[in-house]
Amino acid sequence: MVFLSATMSNATEFAEWICNLHKQPCHVVYTDFRPTPLQHYVFPIGGSGLYLVVDENGQFREDNFLKLQDTFAKQPSQLDGRKGGGPKASGRIAKGGNASGTSDIYRIVKMIMERKFQPVIIFSFSRRECEHHAMSMSKLDFNTEEEKDNTEQVFRSAILCLSEEDRGLPAIELMLPLLKRGIAVHHSGLLPIIKELVELLFQEGLVKALFATETSAMGLNMPAKTVVFTSVKKWDGDSNRYIGSGEYIQMSGRAGRRGKDERGICVIMIDEKMEMSVIKDMVLGKPAPLISTSRLSYYTILNLLSRAEGQFTAEHVIRNSFHQFQYEKALPEVVQKITSLENEASLLDSSGVNDLAEYHKLVLDISELEKKIMSEMIRSERALLYLVPGRLVKVRDGSTDWGCGVVVNVVKKPAASANLPPALSASRGNNYIVDTLLHCSSSSNENGSRSKPCPPRPGEKGEMPVVPVPLPLVSGLSSVRINIPSDLRPPEARQNILSAVQELGKRYPQGLPKMHPIADMGIEEPELVGVVHKLEVLEQKLGSHPLHKLKGRAACLIDTGDELLITELMFNGTFNDLDHHQVASIVSCFVPCEKSSEQIRLRNELSKPMTQLQEAARKIAEVQRECKLDVNVEEYVERSIIRLVRRLDEFLDQLKAAAEAVGEVNLENKFGSASESLRRGIMFANSLYL
Known part of the structure; x- marks a missing residue:
């Protein structure tokens, strides 16, 4: 790691944290020597x-x-x-x-x-x-005629990516005379x-x-x-x-x-x-020391809970943070405070915690049973009968989820390992490779780099190359098959398959139908049959659990704005009667900005959703205050007006993904249309660095 000394004066303390985390030595090379002295x-x-x-x-x-x-x-x-x-x-x-x-x-x-x-x-x-x-x-001029010409040339080239209308904006036109004079x-x-x-x-x-x-x-x-x-x-x-x-x-x-x-x-x-x-x-003076101000947000907690493997808990993240490390160094001073807070915590009503712990345990138990069943289903003598061209499969390598793929072929001997992605190249002691069409980012195959999963970012099309997948990494078999053309070399052919897979994903928002080990594959081993029945019982329990329609699935996809409040609005129907322009207006309230004293008159069609927004905000703030969180109710309700259109666009993309995650197709389309309506003109002009 390289830090600028202006950024960090407590490098040794930071290194102590790294040592503590990784249980190995860490060397600190520190200098505040400046090669060019200052006067x-x-x-x-x-x-x-x-x-x-x-x-x-x-x-x-x-x-x-x-x-x-x-x-x-x-x-x-x-x-x-x-x-x-x-x-x-x-x-x-x-x-x-x-x-x-x-x-x-x-x-x-x-x-x-x-x-x-x-x-x-x-x-x-x-x-x-x-x-x-x-x-x-205005009276100063620092550039020669040649420099003026060069400046104008760079300026004219840069604004070519803008529309004719945008090139005439005052913010653009007023800049050139200044720039030509070197200002x-x-x-x-x-x-x-x-x-x-x-x-x-x-x-x-x-x-x-x-x-x-x-x-x-x-x-x-x-x-x-x-x-x-x-x-x-x-x-x-x-x-x-x-x-x-x-x-x-x-x-x-x-x-x-x-x-x-x-x-x-x-x-x-x-x-x-x-x-x-x-x-x-x-x-x-010395630069201020680096003090961690990390806090555990609802967004972080929800995402930790959404990981089926459960390898990271909120406690694990806190325990290993730099914030906690610094806090523990000052422990002698805070022991008394901790004791009083523990006494206070023991008096709090924690009934909801038990429900959450029970639900989370159900999810983890189901995940373990699914893994056990899957390891039996993909034994080569069974799986090869079903891994036929067109079969939809899920691929996972540890914590990397490759999502849904389409089987093309199964080969006995592994292909040349140089073509395998680094995560997939390790030998798993298995002789079968499943050639699978997988959704990868467009940049995956540039410069000879290896395939990697497509970033799960709305709007990114990506590609569908054939990736050699070791059989043990197939983490799910779907009962769905699609037709694939005999010639997969044309990019259009693979792009059509990608579109078909994405369409199926929309049709089955809760996940594609799975291959049943008993009904579909005829596995009759008593031990496995027992595990399958146990899984079905747990899945029934999960479906009837009061938390199963956990708003959290939507909330854990929202980071740009207030995840609790926006999820409440999605679930209480605030967006249902609005068109996509009104949706963009209301959602803009969640993008933070500098305070403004300007009075804004709301159009009639926006006053009702705005009232619903404020009522939901008040309810959330009051619940948090009842839970002893330091929340000012009035301040929480008033905190709303727009800042940057790009942030708003990013937020609408997150809301589209959240609606998709809970199967709300109408809302998903509405958020998508609202986002598209913003994507025009100068704010979305391509960067000059790219």
């Missing part, structure tokens, strides 16, 4: 000049800092009389758009260019500021294609000054010679605080390109008298 300057807003506060050797220059503080003592009389009438001098925008911060940034950028300290990234902590500062550079903006509110275009132009040296929010300091290959901070404070959703040392390290680390610059330069604009200790901690 940190401070610029007092409204004043003049740069003050070197930390030199390239990491020494804090107290003499320069004291000179800097003197400038603030002299400033008030000058600031009071300045044009624009006085917001406290800052990198922020004044209401009248005339803050001295803007002109200061203009002067700094101009000076950087004159001294050939470009490229420069100017960090602001607001998208609006980024755009405002970039637009205020750009980068923040999370930009259209994806513009963000990628800016990244590519910056990396090619065609953007000299980039106005960005802190998100562009995260993981992108965009180093610069100089970094400017327009403010040392940011609003974090709770308070207007100084940026932490970890944040400063992450952003300032963009300055100084290895092999190109002798040193990197950081310029910090400050707008008030700062304590020396504050700026020292910020510039010279």
Whole structure:
């Protein structure tokens, strides 16, 4: 594993966890040495000049800092009389758009260019500021005529993937004049294609000054010679605080390109008298330690329960997490708290837990019996009579479920092992190979790579190649057979079979009819007959169990939005009377976003489902609060409005899969249509990186 030191200061603790987990030594090679040293300057807003506060050797220059503080003592009389009438001098925008911060940034950028300290990234902590500062550079031009032509050429090529209508959008058209002058903006509110275009132009040296929010300091290959901070404070959703040392390290680390610059330069604009200790901690402090904030969500618990093998329990996941490891290291301090919580837990009503444990045990017992029966059914002398061309079979290798396949042929001697997928290539002491048409991802056979299961992602077509499957990996025989053509070489022939298998899957949402070992295969061994009868009894118990219509089967497929609330709406019929446009509108409430004060008037046809949504949310929040979870009912009910269309599209795909899992064909089609209605225009334009 490789971590950036800016990301992780407690590498040894992390390594301890790895050692504890794998029960083997782990070597830590750690360095915070920086090949290109940094110089940190401070610029007092409204004043003049740069003050070197930390030199390239990491020494804090107290003499320069004291000179800097003197400038603030002299400033008030000058600031009071300045044009624009006085917001406290800052990198922020004044209401009248005339803050001295803007002109200061203009002067700094101009000076950087004159001294050939470009490229420069100017960090602001607001998208609006980024755009405002970039637009205020209208008199500056950093590109030659040749660079302008190159920029325009890249820009025109990039937007070719957009429709004619989208190319004329203001967000697209306004960007070119800026880019041609070597100036750009980068923040999370930009259209994806513009963000990628800016990244590519910056990396090619065609953007000299980039106005960005802190998100562009995260993981992108965009180093610069100089970094400017327009403010040392940011609003974090709770308070207007100084940026932490970890944040400063992450952003300032963009300055100084290895092999190109002798040193990197950081310029910090400050707008008030700062304590020396504050700026020292910020510039010279260590990055914050990596603290695990993992929590066990309903989504995780449901997915752990849905694994028939039961190899991972919620307890197993918690016990082995980094969060639990850190928690246990601090154990002496929390023993008392644990005792009091255990006493509290013993008083809780846990009747539902018994039902769940009983249901889960039934599922595991059924799974074990099915495995036992299947191992008898696929003994070669029995199975070969039924593994005929066109037979539908299930294929599983350990935890990898390959889903449904179609038998093509059975061969006695194994094929060349080089053609086998890695998971299937191990010899199982069996001489029979079942050539099976399996649903694989389209990228499986590129570059000579071996076959792998198709990612279970809605919308991915995939391919149906013939995969050699060792007989022991056949985990299910279906009583269904389909016709297959004699020539399987044309891709269309295999694609038609894939369509037929998928259609059968829709027709039998609870699973394809299984081959019965007694009625269909005539197996009469008393021991196996006893196991089959035992299985039938357990399956009857499962079918009549109160949890069998466990909403959980739908909920464990939903991760983008609130899995409890959306499942309640699916089961209480909220979506049944809505068309796909209304479905998209209501579902958009589940995609998280920034708070907005804007009042939205709902159309009449949406007010009823919105009321149902709020009632269901209130019910869920109240039940959770009764169960002693820390939930604010009103806050839970109010948490709804749209954010990103792409997230909404992803969420609708998950809902389609959830509806399919519980056999709700009408809902499945409705969610599918809602998703299709979004897939248009600029938001779904192809990435420039692909």
